[in-house]
Amino acid sequence: MSQSTLNNLLEAPAAAVTSGAGLFATSLRDQGVEVREVDWRPPMDGIDPADLAAVMADPRREDANKLAIERIQSAGAELVGLRPASEVFGLEKGQFLHAGPPLEWERASGPMKGALIGAMIFEGLASSPEEAEAALAAGRATLEPCHHRDAVGPMAGVVSPSMWMFELRDPVHGNTSYCSLNEGLGKVLRYGAYNQEVQDRLGWMARVLGPALAKAVAQHGPIDTLAMVAQMLQMGDEGHNRNRSGTLMFLRDVLPDLANCGLDPADVAEVARFIGANDHFALNLVMPTCKLAMMAAKNIPGSSVVVTMARNGTDFGIQTAGTGDEWFTGPANKPEGLFLGSYGPDDANPDIGDSAITETAGIGGFAMAAAPAIVKLVGGDVPFALTASRTMYEITQSEHPMWQLPILEFRGVPNGIDATLVARTGILPQINTGMAGAVAGTGQVGAGLVTPPAECFTQAIKALAARAVRA
Amino acid sequence: MSQSTLNNLLEAPAAAVTSGAGLFATSLRDQGVEVREVDWRPPMDGIDPADLAAVMADPRREDANKLAIERIQSAGAELVGLRPASEVFGLEKGQFLHAGPPLEWERASGPMKGALIGAMIFEGLASSPEEAEAALAAGRATLEPCHHRDAVGPMAGVVSPSMWMFELRDPVHGNTSYCSLNEGLGKVLRYGAYNQEVQDRLGWMARVLGPALAKAVAQHGPIDTLAMVAQMLQMGDEGHNRNRSGTLMFLRDVLPDLANCGLDPADVAEVARFIGANDHFALNLVMPTCKLAMMAAKNIPGSSVVVTMARNGTDFGIQTAGTGDEWFTGPANKPEGLFLGSYGPDDANPDIGDSAITETAGIGGFAMAAAPAIVKLVGGDVPFALTASRTMYEITQSEHPMWQLPILEFRGVPNGIDATLVARTGILPQINTGMAGAVAGTGQVGAGLVTPPAECFTQAIKALAARAVRA
Numbered sequence: 001m002s003q004s005t006l007n008n009l010l011e012a013p014a015a016a017v018t019s020g021a022g023l024f025a026t027s028l029r030d031q032g033v034e035v036r037e038v039d040w041r042p043p044m045d046g047i048d049p050a051d052l053a054a055v056m057a058d059p060r061r062e063d064a065n066k067l068a069i070e071r072i073q074s075a076g077a078e079l080v081g082l083r084p085a086s087e088v089f090g091l092e093k094g095q096f097l098h099a100g101p102p103l104e105w106e107r108a109s110g111p112m113k114g115a116l117i118g119a120m121i122f123e124g125l126a127s128s129p130e131e132a133e134a135a136l137a138a139g140r141a142t143l144e145p146c147h148h149r150d151a152v153g154p155m156a157g158v159v160s161p162s163m164w165m166f167e168l169r170d171p172v173h174g175n176t177s178y179c180s181l182n183e184g185l186g187k188v189l190r191y192g193a194y195n196q197e198v199q200d201r202l203g204w205m206a207r208v209l210g211p212a213l214a215k216a217v218a219q220h221g222p223i224d225t226l227a228m229v230a231q232m233l234q235m236g237d238e239g240h241n242r243n244r245s246g247t248l249m250f251l252r253d254v255l256p257d258l259a260n261c262g263l264d265p266a267d268v269a270e271v272a273r274f275i276g277a278n279d280h281f282a283l284n285l286v287m288p289t290c291k292l293a294m295m296a297a298k299n300i301p302g303s304s305v306v307v308t309m310a311r312n313g314t315d316f317g318i319q320t321a322g323t324g325d326e327w328f329t330g331p332a333n334k335p336e337g338l339f340l341g342s343y344g345p346d347d348a349n350p351d352i353g354d355s356a357i358t359e360t361a362g363i364g365g366f367a368m369a370a371a372p373a374i375v376k377l378v379g380g381d382v383p384f385a386l387t388a389s390r391t392m393y394e395i396t397q398s399e400h401p402m403w404q405l406p407i408l409e410f411r412g413v414p415n416g417i418d419a420t421l422v423a424r425t426g427i428l429p430q431i432n433t434g435m436a437g438a439v440a441g442t443g444q445v446g447a448g449l450v451t452p453p454a455e456c457f458t459q460a461i462k463a464l465a466a467r468a469v470r471a
Numbered sequence: 472m473s474q475s476t477l478n479n480l481l482e483a484p485a486a487a488v489t490s491g492a493g494l495f496a497t498s499l500r501d502q503g504v505e506v507r508e509v510d511w512r513p514p515m516d517g518i519d520p521a522d523l524a525a526v527m528a529d530p531r532r533e534d535a536n537k538l539a540i541e542r543i544q545s546a547g548a549e550l551v552g553l554r555p556a557s558e559v560f561g562l563e564k565g566q567f568l569h570a571g572p573p574l575e576w577e578r579a580s581g582p583m584k585g586a587l588i589g590a591m592i593f594e595g596l597a598s599s600p601e602e603a604e605a606a607l608a609a610g611r612a613t614l615e616p617c618h619h620r621d622a623v624g625p626m627a628g629v630v631s632p633s634m635w636m637f638e639l640r641d642p643v644h645g646n647t648s649y650c651s652l653n654e655g656l657g658k659v660l661r662y663g664a665y666n667q668e669v670q671d672r673l674g675w676m677a678r679v680l681g682p683a684l685a686k687a688v689a690q691h692g693p694i695d696t697l698a699m700v701a702q703m704l705q706m707g708d709e710g711h712n713r714n715r716s717g718t719l720m721f722l723r724d725v726l727p728d729l730a731n732c733g734l735d736p737a738d739v740a741e742v743a744r745f746i747g748a749n750d751h752f753a754l755n756l757v758m759p760t761c762k763l764a765m766m767a768a769k770n771i772p773g774s775s776v777v778v779t780m781a782r783n784g785t786d787f788g789i790q791t792a793g794t795g796d797e798w799f800t801g802p803a804n805k806p807e808g809l810f811l812g813s814y815g816p817d818d819a820n821p822d823i824g825d826s827a828i829t830e831t832a833g834i835g836g837f838a839m840a841a842a843p844a845i846v847k848l849v850g851g852d853v854p855f856a857l858t859a860s861r862t863m864y865e866i867t868q869s870e871h872p873m874w875q876l877p878i879l880e881f882r883g884v885p886n887g888i889d890a891t892l893v894a895r896t897g898i899l900p901q902i903n904t905g906m907a908g909a910v911a912g913t914g915q916v917g918a919g920l921v922t923p924p925a926e927c928f929t930q931a932i933k934a935l936a937a938r939a940v941r942a
Contacts, residue, residue, distance in 0.1 A: 234844045235716050236706040236877070245706055248719035251726070252747040259730050260740035269731035276723040372877035373705045382880045406707070406843035407878055409853045 044426040046458040051465035052423050058468040060302030061420075068305040068321045069398045069416045071296035072361070076172045077229075077289040078222035082214040084206070086161035088178055089149050093123055097146045099157025099354045100312025101327040105136050105143065109313035111192025111349050114440030115156030116141070118194025122202050123160050129194060129441070147310055148325075150295060151178040152287040152354040155190035155436055156313065163202070164210025166285060168225060170292040177288040177295060181205055181213075184278040186443055190353075191436045193443040212271050216258035223253050225289040228282070229363065230402045233413070238371035239286045240355055240364030241378060241432050241447055246282030251275050287354065290361035297321045297416075304464055305397060306417040309360045309429065309452060313352035313436070318456040320419055323463045330455030335435050337379040337448015347445045349438040356431050356452075362400050362415035365430035365449065366392040369405045370413075378432045378447045388430045389414065395421040395429065419460045428452055515897040517929040522936035523894050529939040531773030532891075539776040539792045540869045540887045542767035543832070547643045548700075548760040549693035553685040555677070557632035559649055560620050564594055568617045570628025570825045571783025572798040576607050576614065580784035582663025582820050585911030586627030587612070589665025593673050594631050600665060600912070618781055619796075621766060622649040623758040623825040626661035626907055627784065634673070635681025637755060639696060641763040648759040648766060652676055652684075655749040657914055661824075662907045664914040683742050687729035694724050696760040699753070700834065701873045704884070709842035710757045711826055711835030712849060712903050712918055717753030722746055758825065761832035768792045768887075775935055776868060777888040780831045780900065780923060784823035784907070789927040791890055794934050801926030806906050808850045808919015818916045820909040827902050827923075833871050833886035836901035836920065837863045840876045841884075849903045849918045859901045860885065866892040866900065890931045899923055 043052060055061065085091045096119055098112060108116070117132040120141065126132035135141065146153045153159055157180075165178040183201055187193040217223065228249050232238075235245035251272065259268050275281045294307040303321035310317055317327040332350035339347070358364035368374055369389035372382045380388075389405060392414035399412030417429055428451035435446040514523060526532065556562045567590055569583060579587070588603040591612065597603035606612065617624045624630055628651075636649045654672055658664040688694065699720050703709075706716035722743065730739050746752045765778040774792035781788055788798040803821035810818070829835035839845055840860035843853045851859075860876060863885035870883030888900055899922035906917040 234707050245716055245719065248716065248723055252719055252722055252743075255722070255726055255730075256740040256744040256747065259726075259743055260736040265731040265736070269727040272723075272730060273727040276727070372880075382878065407853060409843075 042426065044423045044454055044457060046454055047423045047461055048458070051461045052420065054465040054468045054470070055304060055420055055461055057471055058302050058464075059471045060469055061304060064300045064302035064322065065305055065397055065416070065418065068297040068300050068303045071173065072293045072416055073398070073400055074172050075170045075293040075296040077168050077170055077224070077226040077292045079166055079217060079225055079285060080169045080222050081167045081217055082164050082210055083167060084161065084210065085159050085163050085165050085180070088165050088167065091159070091161040093125060093161055094140065095142045095144070095161065097144055097149060097151060097153065097157065097159035098312060099146060099153045099155065099352060100310045101315050101317030101329050102145055103143060103312040103314060105139070107314050109349050109352065110438045110440040110442070111352060111436035112156045112313040114192030114194050114442070115158040115189050116143075117440065118189045118198055119158045119160040121194060122199055123162060145310070145312075146354055147308060149178070150176060150291065152291045152357050153180060153190070154182070154283055154287065154355045155353040155434060156192060157354050158189060162206050164206060164214070166288060168285070168288040168292060169222070170296060173296045175292055175295045177291040179284040179288040181209060182278060182281045182284040185280065188443060191434070191443040192440050194441055208267055209271055209274065212258060212263055212267055213254065215261050215263065216254050219261045220254060220257040223250070225285050226402065229286055229289055230404070232282075232286070233363070233367055233370040233403055234406055236371050236373055238364055238367040238374055238432070240283070240358040241434065242279070242371045242374050243282040243286060244279040246286060247275065247279055250282050250285060283355065286363070287357050290357045290363065293361045294357065299324055301467070302469065304419045306360060306419055309356040309431070310354045311351045311356065313349055316351060316452045316456055318452060318460060320460050320464065322467065323460065326463060328456045328459035328463065330453030333450050333453060335433055335448035335450035337435065337446055338377065339435075339446035340444060343437070343445035347437055347442070349436045351431070351433060351450045352436055353433065355433065359429050359431045360417065362396065362403060362413035365432040367403070367405060367413045368430075368432065369408050374432065378449055380449065391427060392430060394425055395427050419457055419464065422457045423461050428454065513897065515894050515925055515928060517925055518894045518932055519929070522932045523891065525936040525939045525941070526775060526891055526932055528942055529773050530942045531940055532775060535771045535774035535793065536776055536868055536887070536889065539768040539771050539774045542644065543764045543887055544869070544871055545643050546641045546764040546767040548639050548641055548695070548697040548763045550637055550688060550696055550756060551640045551693050552638045552688055553635050553681055554638060555632065555681065556630050556634050556636050556651070559636050559638065562630070562632040564596060564632055565611060566613045566615070566632065568615055568620060568622060568624065568628065568630035569783060570617060570624045570626065570823060571781045572786050572788030572800050573616055574614060574783040574785060576610070578785050580820050580823065581909045581911040581913070582823060582907035583627045583629075583784045585663030585665050585913070586629040586660050587614075588911065589660045589669055590629045590631040592665060593670055594633060616781070616783075617825055618779060620649070621647060621762065623762045623828050624651055624661070625653070625754055625758065625826045626824040626905060627663060628825050629660060633677050635677060635685070637759060639756070639759040639763060640693070641767060644767045646763055646766045648762040650755040650759040652680060653749060653752045653755040656751065659914060662905070662914040663911050665912055679738055680742055680745065683729060683734055683738055684725065686732045686734065687725050690732045691725060691728040694721070696756050697873065700757055700760055701875070703753075703757070704834070704838055704841040704874055705877055707842050707844055709835055709838040709845055709903070711754070711829040712905065713750070713842045713845050714753040714757060715750040717757060718746065718750055721753050721756060754826065757834070758828050761828045761834065764832045765828065770795055772938070773940065775890045777831060777890055777931075780827040780902070781825045782822045782827065784820055787822060787923045787927055789923060789931060791931050791935065793938065794931065797934060799927045799930035799934065801924030804921050804924060806904055806919035806921035808906065808917055809848065810906075810917035811915060814908070814916035818908055818913070819906045822902070822904060822921045823907055824904065826904060830900050830902045831888065833867065833874060833884035836903040838874070838876060838884045839901070839903065840879050845903065849920055851920065862898060863901060865896055866898050890928055890935065893928045894932050899925065
């Protein structure tokens with residue numbers, strides 16, 4: 001270095017050179033410091049540097065990810081109807097869908113076993129839990145992930161032929177996705193409870209709720225759930241553990257037709273009361289809305305965008321746009337958070353449910369800044385909620401133009417998780433979730449925060465590397 | 472000063488001594504600086520220092536204000552029914568209630584005249600606007616403030632005998648307050664429009680909406696509107712210009728009974744559709760809820776807490792707890808904000824409506840931090856919304872324990888404006904409001920921000936001083 005260069009160095013205003021998480025650079029900039037960011041971070045533990053380099057060097061990657069984002073952000077979502085699962089999927093007695101990646105009865109956790117037991121009884125395939133368990137253990141049922149039928153199910157996510165499904169369509173890409181109807185909280189099938197209360201409710205839902213909503217939606221015409229999610233983020237919901245305003249908006253949209261489509265007024269009142277008493281009812285509309293967005297980005301060779309995150313209570317699995325239907329799994333973590341009543345960490349099952357499709361699409365844990373009240377449910381404080389959202393920008397490719405976070409001055413939610421960004425930063429997606437009791441039949445024990453296991457991403461990077469084009 | 476004291480001074484860590492607005496001290500504290508606040512601020516222009524001193528020195532003041540806050544914060548609010556104004560107030564044809572302090576036809580602004588013209592036609596007292604105007608100018612109608620009947624009315628706030636009123640009760644203090652039903656936006660009576668569209672809507676509201684809701688609420692039983700406001704603040708509403716979640720919650724609460732109380736299903740559907748399409752419907756429940764809180768603090772000798780802020784389109788008027796029914800008025804300011812379509816500042820009427828009862832109770836402009844989306848309606852940006860709420864703590868006695876601002880870590884809204892704090896700081900209450908067109912018949916032209924004129928407070932301080940006890 002010449003003397004004059006050195007002089008210049010000393011005369012010029014000082015600037016900071018940062019690497020690693022961008023929050024540090026942002027913080028410096030807020031203090032008026034000139035910052036030059038170097039795009040380097042310590043990679044995630046367990047990532048093979050050669051794999052990561054191969055994926056990063058894939059000449060298709062940039063365009064493929066751009067296309068993935070374009071498709072995700074242009075996807076529409078409308079509720080177009082409700083039908084029983086037997087009709088939608090051709091599901092027959094003894095066939096069940098479940099949350100998360102593929103699973104066999106033997107490896108199923110308590111709440112998944114409880115939900116399958118309950119569904120066996122609900123379908124009349126067993127008359128007691130013991131009988132149901134014996135039949136399931138003897139292999140007299142077929143289990144298949146919801147995601148394999150373009151469906152999503154919260155918690156255990158068990159779908160049986162008699163259950164009614166929301167049917168949502170993406171008119172832009174022509175995809176369809178499905179979700180069952182939300183039962184409410186407490187002793188419910190999706191948390192692994194199966195007692196008479198659960199059976200009675202499922203019976204009423206199949207007999208009254210599903211057909212009534214089907215009739216009302218048919219009379220109303222399609223309901224735009226993409227716009228509903230956008231509004232929810234303006235009204236304190238993050239779409240995973242808070243769906244209060246979404247539920248109210250759905251009620252508002254559907255009730256005029258529900259009240260005036262020839263139904264018994266007592267049934268109309270009961271349907272309105274049931275939905276109105278269940279702040280989570282809209283979760284089962286938000287999830288397939290998110291699924292439609294992510295389905296639009298499936299099968300784009302070279303793309304490292306994550307299109308699925310799902311848990312079956314035993315394994316956490318992810319899928320990427322560039323690797324088709326392949327699952328990359330690892331053991332599901334236990335959420336940390338707040339517990340109901342006298343329950344504690346020992347009572348909680350590992351992470352379960354397809355509801356992480358919300359985070360996959362950029363809401364839920366990624367949109368906690370939209371829902372500071374969520375911290376009262378899952379733990380943490382308000383600054384944590386803001387930081388959680390801000391941090392997720394580090395591992396996402398884009399910001400959703402329609403789904404905005406008011407308190408971050410209407411910045412779009414962090415959208416399109418890039419597996420290479422997760423691998424390079426070691427920052428795992430932030431999920432907030434309900435917690436099921438570990439013992440079959442228990443129900444919900446709490447709500448909290450959780451991340452996928454790093455293995456999902458090390459495997460995904462390996463698979464992307466194996467398929468990478470060498471420049 | 473001795474040498475050793477001077478040495479101590481230099482050796483001790485530096486501390487800042489601040490006076491004036493507390494935000495400065497807060498900001499220093501955030502930076503880890505030790506702050507000693509001196510309780511002095513430059514008083515408001517026009518305040519007589521002797522008056523202010525007399526009010527401050529009134530030995531009853533501290534206890535009186537404490538009692539006022541206690542009453543405000545312990546007040547309940549429940550919707551108990553709906554009845555026509557003729558029945559509620561014994562209002563007869565030719566008698567009208569209106570927003571704000573007392574007003575005569577001659578001094579009425581465009582939107583107030585428009586609303587009175589429309590009400591004359593609605594009541595069958597005139598068959599044309601010209602005929603109505605002539606009758607009003609000839610004194611063939613009686614005008615009386617809503618507040619004199621414990622009622623509140625948004626914008627022009629005109630109430631005529633045939634209009635149906637919400638009836639709310641405070642079970643703790645035994646007070647009752649009233650508000651008419653919200654017509655929606657656009658060409659509506661409260662913004663001074665009176666054409667056939669307005670007449671048809673008012674007719675349907677009196678014939679169908681009011682009686683239907685009355686029947687449903689009677690069957691449902693009381694609806695807790697105090698809790699509704701608390702929830703609204705968790706869901707992006709500030710209760711003055713955003714009442715979206717409140718409207719949805721009211722729908723949720725009332726619809727099961729509405730659907731099943733013997734009404735024609737077509738009417739149920741129409742009522743549900745009308746309310747669901749009007750995000751402001753709950754404003755007319757929020758306002759009497761706030762009125763009940765403030766009524767509880769009326770008539771406490773020595774208290775400098777503001778219990779009413781209201782505008783009639785010509786004058787802004789306030790009342791304090793210590794000065795009974797006396798109004799302290801000044802010319803209403805013009806709001807600044809955003810305009811609909813091609814309207815501009817010249818089209819706007821001065822500030823109008825009883826809706827500033829929301830700010831009087833600590834929500835609306837005081838709770839903008841709860842509703843960052845409000846800045847898209849009234850102007851400003853998100854940091855402004857936060858600052859607006861934070862600044863209002865400077866002029867209020869307390870924080871409402873039930874009404875919390877999530878983003879300020881669930882701090883209670885600034886509650887109980889103290890006229891002496893306004894006088895001492897010169898900080899005027901921040902109101903966000905709709906803007907009516909200045910010409911009768913126009914309707915809404917925009918929404919924006921406004922403050923009361925300082926005169927209201929200089930007069931209130933003078934009146935409090937005149938009644939002050941000398942220690």
